[in-house]
Amino acid sequence: MDKMEGASEPRKTQCQDTSKCFQLLESILDGELENSKEALKEKLAKCQPCFEHFHLEQAIRDVLKNKCTKQQLPPSLAESIRSKIQEMK
Amino acid sequence: MSDEQRRKYSEAEKTAIFDGEFMPHIDSMYNFGYRLTFDEDDAKDLVQDTYLKAYRFINSFEKGTNAKAWLFRILKNSFINEYRKKSKQPAKVDYQEVETYYNSDNVNYQQTSDLRAESVKDMLGDEISNALNSLAVDFRTVIILADLEGFTYEEMSKILDIPIGTVRSRLHRARNLLKVKLKGYAQDMGYETEEEEDL
Numbered sequence: 001m002d003k004m005e006g007a008s009e010p011r012k013t014q015c016q017d018t019s020k021c022f023q024l025l026e027s028i029l030d031g032e033l034e035n036s037k038e039a040l041k042e043k044l045a046k047c048q049p050c051f052e053h054f055h056l057e058q059a060i061r062d063v064l065k066n067k068c069t070k071q072q073l074p075p076s077l078a079e080s081i082r083s084k085i086q087e088m089k
Numbered sequence: 090m091s092d093e094q095r096r097k098y099s100e101a102e103k104t105a106i107f108d109g110e111f112m113p114h115i116d117s118m119y120n121f122g123y124r125l126t127f128d129e130d131d132a133k134d135l136v137q138d139t140y141l142k143a144y145r146f147i148n149s150f151e152k153g154t155n156a157k158a159w160l161f162r163i164l165k166n167s168f169i170n171e172y173r174k175k176s177k178q179p180a181k182v183d184y185q186e187v188e189t190y191y192n193s194d195n196v197n198y199q200q201t202s203d204l205r206a207e208s209v210k211d212m213l214g215d216e217i218s219n220a221l222n223s224l225a226v227d228f229r230t231v232i233i234l235a236d237l238e239g240f241t242y243e244e245m246s247k248i249l250d251i252p253i254g255t256v257r258s259r260l261h262r263a264r265n266l267l268k269v270k271l272k273g274y275a276q277d278m279g280y281e282t283e284e285e286e287d288l
Contacts, residue, residue, distance in 0.1 A: 026261060032242055059206040060264060064236035067214040068221060071123045073116050077133055081140045
């Protein structure tokens with residue numbers, strides 16, 4: 001994705017419409033747009049602000065997903081719920 | 090809900106649904122509760138409350154549908170209706186107001202941060218968690234649902250009772266606020282950010 005396949009010219013340093021592009025990129029990253037691979041590849045190859053925004057947004061989603069501290073489930077919780085439900089029956 | 094719509098499950102079916110579809114989500118539910126309240130006991134109460142409600146209203150749950158979203162919705166409502174009322178926490182930003190201002194059509198997707206992807210990738214779990222935890226609860230919630238729990242915009246719309254456009258704009262805004270926090274950490278760590286030259 002980082003490679004500029006077949007593109008001889010450098011990426012544009014200014015994006016024509018960051019508002020539209022960034023919203024599109026964020027929707028793609030959120031999995032809300034299907035079949036967007038080709039369009040995405042082309043966009044990232046051509047536009048530096050889009051390229052940077054995409055990678056930053058991707059990095060943020062990745063660290064949130066993989067690095068956030070998780071709390072250990074208290075061992076007695078499930079059991080306590082089950083016994084309360086028994087009482088309800 | 091009419092009697093016809095109410096699916097009457099037998100006791101055995103109820104138990105099967107509860108054990109097979111509800112209980113597998115207890116870990117995510119507890120973490121959601123904890124990230125909303127930052128308190129183990131409150132998180133436990135919220136989760137227990139949610140599961141008791143889920144059982145009581147099990148007939149309005151359609152077997153085989155999205156149990157996780159259904160449970161998250163109950164937990165979120167319990168949090169808003171019960172926990173927040175009795176909580177001594179000062180009221181956070183009223184964010185219906187925020188939302189009116191930053192409604193879905195007015196969100197401006199400009200570059201708002203000079204944070205670099207590389208410095209984000211190098212951050213520690215604690216830093217990411219602290220940044221997330223420092224956000225107002227309503228912004229924190231959308232990030233938890235989308236990025237930590239993997240809910241779609243549509244599922245989030247149902248969990249939070251807000252339109253999909255609002256989910257999108259709230260999420261965008263929440264991540265921008267997160268970037269501001271992360272940028273602060275990046276600078277503290279001595280990572281170069283593009284803006285530093287101008288400071």
